[in-house]
Amino acid sequence: MRWKPSLVPELPDPGRLWGVLAEFDSVEALLAAAEKVRAAGFSRWDVHTPIPIHGLDEAMGIRPSPIPWLALGGGVTGAAAGLLLQWFTNAFDYPFLVSGKPLFGLPVAVPVTFELTILLASLGAVGSLFVFCGWPQLHHPLFANERFARASSDRFFISIEAADPRFDETATKWLLEDGGARAVEEVRA
Amino acid sequence: MASEILDNTAEDPGRRSPLVLGGHTFATLTDTVCEVVERPTPRAWWVAFALSLALTGVFFAMLGYLVVTGIGVWGLNIPTAWAFDITNFVFWVGIGHAGTLISAILFLFRQKWRTAINRFAEGMTIFAVVCALVFPTIHTGRPWFDYWLMPIPNQMKMWPQFRSPLLWDVFAVSTYFTVSLLFWYVGMIPDLATLRDRAKTRLRKVLYGIFSLGWRGSGRQWHHYERVYLLLAALATPLVLSVHSVVSFDFAVSQLPGWHTTIFPPYFVAGAIFGGFAMVLTLLVPIRAWLGLHHIVTGRHLENMAKIVLATGMMVGYAYAMEFFIAWYSGNPYERFVFINRALGPYAWAYWTMIGCNVLAPQLFWFERARRNPLALWVVAMFVNVGMWFERFVIIVTSLTRDFLPSSWDYFRPTWVDLLTLAGSFGLFMTLLLLFIRFLPSFAMAEIKSVMPEAGLEHGDHRGHGQYWGEIPHQHDHQFEGGTS
Numbered sequence: 001m002r003w004k005p006s007l008v009p010e011l012p013d014p015g016r017l018w019g020v021l022a023e024f025d026s027v028e029a030l031l032a033a034a035e036k037v038r039a040a041g042f043s044r045w046d047v048h049t050p051i052p053i054h055g056l057d058e059a060m061g062i063r064p065s066p067i068p069w070l071a072l073g074g075g076v077t078g079a080a081a082g083l084l085l086q087w088f089t090n091a092f093d094y095p096f097l098v099s100g101k102p103l104f105g106l107p108v109a110v111p112v113t114f115e116l117t118i119l120l121a122s123l124g125a126v127g128s129l130f131v132f133c134g135w136p137q138l139h140h141p142l143f144a145n146e147r148f149a150r151a152s153s154d155r156f157f158i159s160i161e162a163a164d165p166r167f168d169e170t171a172t173k174w175l176l177e178d179g180g181a182r183a184v185e186e187v188r189a
Numbered sequence: 190m191a192s193e194i195l196d197n198t199a200e201d202p203g204r205r206s207p208l209v210l211g212g213h214t215f216a217t218l219t220d221t222v223c224e225v226v227e228r229p230t231p232r233a234w235w236v237a238f239a240l241s242l243a244l245t246g247v248f249f250a251m252l253g254y255l256v257v258t259g260i261g262v263w264g265l266n267i268p269t270a271w272a273f274d275i276t277n278f279v280f281w282v283g284i285g286h287a288g289t290l291i292s293a294i295l296f297l298f299r300q301k302w303r304t305a306i307n308r309f310a311e312g313m314t315i316f317a318v319v320c321a322l323v324f325p326t327i328h329t330g331r332p333w334f335d336y337w338l339m340p341i342p343n344q345m346k347m348w349p350q351f352r353s354p355l356l357w358d359v360f361a362v363s364t365y366f367t368v369s370l371l372f373w374y375v376g377m378i379p380d381l382a383t384l385r386d387r388a389k390t391r392l393r394k395v396l397y398g399i400f401s402l403g404w405r406g407s408g409r410q411w412h413h414y415e416r417v418y419l420l421l422a423a424l425a426t427p428l429v430l431s432v433h434s435v436v437s438f439d440f441a442v443s444q445l446p447g448w449h450t451t452i453f454p455p456y457f458v459a460g461a462i463f464g465g466f467a468m469v470l471t472l473l474v475p476i477r478a479w480l481g482l483h484h485i486v487t488g489r490h491l492e493n494m495a496k497i498v499l500a501t502g503m504m505v506g507y508a509y510a511m512e513f514f515i516a517w518y519s520g521n522p523y524e525r526f527v528f529i530n531r532a533l534g535p536y537a538w539a540y541w542t543m544i545g546c547n548v549l550a551p552q553l554f555w556f557e558r559a560r561r562n563p564l565a566l567w568v569v570a571m572f573v574n575v576g577m578w579f580e581r582f583v584i585i586v587t588s589l590t591r592d593f594l595p596s597s598w599d600y601f602r603p604t605w606v607d608l609l610t611l612a613g614s615f616g617l618f619m620t621l622l623l624l625f626i627r628f629l630p631s632f633a634m635a636e637i638k639s640v641m642p643e644a645g646l647e648h649g650d651h652r653g654h655g656q657y658w659g660e661i662p663h664q665h666d667h668q669f670e671g672g673t674s
Contacts, residue, residue, distance in 0.1 A: 026643075026645060027643075027644065027645025028645055034408075046405075046407045046408055046409055047407065047408040048405050048406045048407055048408075049406050049408065049411070050215060050219075050379075050383070050406055050634075050635060050638055051635050051636075051638045051639040051644055052411040052414070052415050052635075052639060053408075053411075053644075053645070056408050056411075057408070057412055060408050060409075062408065062409060062412050065412055065413045065416040067413055067416045067417055067420065068416060068420060071420050071424075085340060085351075086351040089340055089348035089349070089351065090348060090350065090351050090352065093348065094346065094347055094348050096348075096350055096352075098350065098352060101352065105352075108351070108352045109351070111354075111357040111360070111361065111431070111435050111438070112351060112356070112357055112360045114427075114431055115357075115360040115361050115364040115428075115431065115435075116360065116364070118364055118368060118424050118427070118428045118431075119364040119367060119368065121420075121424055122367070122368045122371055122420075122421060122424050122425075123367075123371070125416075125417045125420045125421060125424075126371050126375060126417060126421070128413075128417075129375070129413055129414065129417040130402075132413045133402075133403075133410045133413060133414070134403070135402040135403055136399070136402040136403055137402065137403030138398060138399065138403060139403075140403060140405060142405060143405075148386075149386040149387070150386075151386075151405065151406045152219075152379065152382045152383040152385075152386045152404075152406055153215060153216060153219040153383060153386070153387075154214065154215030154216040154219060154643075
C-alpha cells in the first residue's frame with residue numbers, strides 16, 4: 001500500500017441507495033410478507049429464494065409467463081422448416097428419384113420434421129427464458145450484499161427497489177420489519 | 190424427526206417416506222453437496238482421472254490411426270459392413286436414455302425421488318451421447334466429408350437424401366444432444382449460483398458467476414424458469430422415445446432378415462432405458478459410497494432403480510421371445526433361418542451371453558434383499574451393461590454375416606483397433622464424468638430442497654414429500670401467521 005498524504009481519512013463512497021433487502025427464516029414468513037408488500041402497492045420488488053415456492057406467484061401477483069406461447073411459435077416454425085427443407089431439397093431443387101418412389105411423401109418426412117419441431121420449440125423456450133430473465137447479467141447490486149449469498153442456500157429474501165414510486169426509506173423498512181423479517185438492510189449500488 | 194429414520198425402504202401406504210435422510214436442513218444439504226466441489230481434490234480422484242485420461246488418449250490414438258490409415262484397420266468388411274462402430278454407437282446412445290427418462294419422464298409423472306439422481310443421470314446422458322456421436326462420425330470412412338450429411342449448399346449442388354433413416358438419425362441424435370444439453374444446463378443454473386455465492390477464490394467467483402448468468406433466485410425468474418423446465422420435460426419426453434425409435438429405423442427400414450421387424454422401435458426404447466438405468470446404478474453405487482452421500486441417494490432410490498431395471502429387463506426379454514415367435518409365425522424361411530442361426534449358429538456364444546446378462550441376471554431383483562444390497566445391485570448392473578452391448582452386437586453381426594448368398598458368408602472378428610476403440614470410449618466417458626463430479630453440482634440442490642419438509646409445503650391436508658406442481662391446499666390459512674415458524 002502506498003501512503004497517501006491526506007488530512008481527512010478517506011471514506012469509501014457509500015453509493016446510491018438501490019433499495020432495501022429483508023431476510024426471512026421460513027417460507028410461511030416470506031409468503032405473509034410478500035402479500036403485505038403486494039398489498040402496499042409496490043411494483044419494483046422481488047423475492048429471492050433457494051427453491052421455487054408455490055403459492056408465491058399468487059402472493060406476488062405475477063402474471064402467467066408467456067414463454068409457452070413462444071415455445072409453441074418455435075415448434076410451429078420448426079415443423080414448417082422441416083417440411084419445407086425436405087420438399088425443397090429432395091423434390092424441388094434437386095429431384096431425387098429413388099426406386100420410383102414419390103419425390104415428397106409425408107410419412108417419410110415425419111422423423112426429421114418432428115426432430116426440428118422439438119429442437120426449435122426447446123430453443124424457443126430457453127431463448128425466451130434468457131430474454132425474460134435478462135441473462136446473462138453479470139452484475140447486480142444485490143450481489144454485493146453479504147447476507148444475500150444465502151439466498152441460494154437456505155434463506156428467503158424480499159428486495160424492494162428505491163426506484164419504486166412508493167418507496168420511502170423509513171416506511172418501507174418498517175413495513176418489512178413489521179412483516180416478520182429477521183433483518184432488514186439497505187443495499188447501495 | 191427425519192434424523193431417526195435411516196432406512197426409508199419400508200412401505201407404509203399411510204404416509205410417504207422422506208426422500209432425504211440424516212436430518213438434513215437446507216443449509217446442511219447445501220454444504221454436503223457443495224463440499225464435493227469445494228474440498229481439495231482427493232487423491233482417489235486424481236488416480237481415477239489419470240487412468241481415464243490415459244484411456245482417452247488410447248481412444249484418440251485409435252481414431253487418429255483410423256483416419257490416417259483407413260477403415261481397413263477394423264475387422265469389418267463386406268458383407269459385415271457394420272460391426273463395432275454401430276454397436277458402440279447404439280450402445281452409447283442407449284445409455285443416455287436413462288438420464289432423459291429420469292429428468293423428463295419421471296418429472297412429468299411427479300416421481301419426486303428423481304431429484305436425488307436426475308442431475309447425475311443427465312450428465313451421464315450428455316457424456317454418453319458425446320461418445321455415441323464419435324462412432325457414426327468416424328464410421329463413414331472419410332470423416333472430413335461428414336458435412337455432406339447436413340443440408341448445406343455445396344459445390345456439387347446436391348442435397349442429402351431425406352428418405353434415408355441414416356439421415357433421420359443425424360437429425361434425431363443431434364437434436365437429442367442439443368436438447369439434453371439445454372435441459373442439463375438450465376437445470377444447473379440455480380445450483381451454479383449457489384457455488385458462485387460460496388466461492389472463495391477469484392477464479393471460481395468469475396467462472397461460476399459467468400455460468401450462473403446472474404441468477405438471483407428471484408420469484409419472477411423462478412416463475413419463468415419453472416415454465417421452461419416443464420416445457421423442456423414435455424419436449425424431451427417424446428424426443429427420447431423418438432431418438433431410439435429412429436436409431437432402430439436404421440435397421441427396421443432395411444430389408445434384412447432379423448432387422449426388418451416392426452417390434453424394433455419399442456424394443457429399442459425399452460432396451461435403452463434398461464441399459465441406461467444399469468449404467469446409472471453402475472456409476473452411482475460406487476460414487477455414493479465414495480462421496481458418502483447415503484442420505485441423499487438413499488436405499489429407496491437404489492431400490493426404485495432396481496425395480497425399473499427389472500421391469501424394462503422383462504420387456505426386453507419379451508421382445509427377444511416375440512422376435513422368435515414372429516420369425517416362426519411369419520412362415521418366412523429367411524427370417525426363421527436368421528433366428529435359429531442367432532441361437533445356434535457361430536455367434537451362439539454372444540447370443541447366450543446376451544440372454545444370460547439381460548434376461549436372467551435381473552431376475553435377482555425379484556428379491557427384496559438383492560434390491561437393497563448395493564453390491565448385488567452393482568454386480569447385476571454390470572451384467573446388464575455387458576448384455577446390452579452384446580444385444581446390439583448380436584442384432585448387427587448375426588444378420589450381416591449371413592448374407593443372402595451363402596458364398597459370401599462371413600465370420601466377423603474384431604481387430605485390436607476395434608477393441609481399443611471400444612475401451613477408449615469408456616475412457617472419454619469417465620474423463621468427462623470425473624470432471625463433472627469435480628467441478629459442477631452433480632446433485633440438484635434446489636430440486637432436492639424442494640422435496641424436503643423445510644420447503645414449507647407439508648401443512649394443511651397436504652401430505653407428501655412436498656408437492657412440486659399444482660395447487661397447495663389451505664395455503665392461505667397460513668399466510669397471515671407471519672413471524673418465524
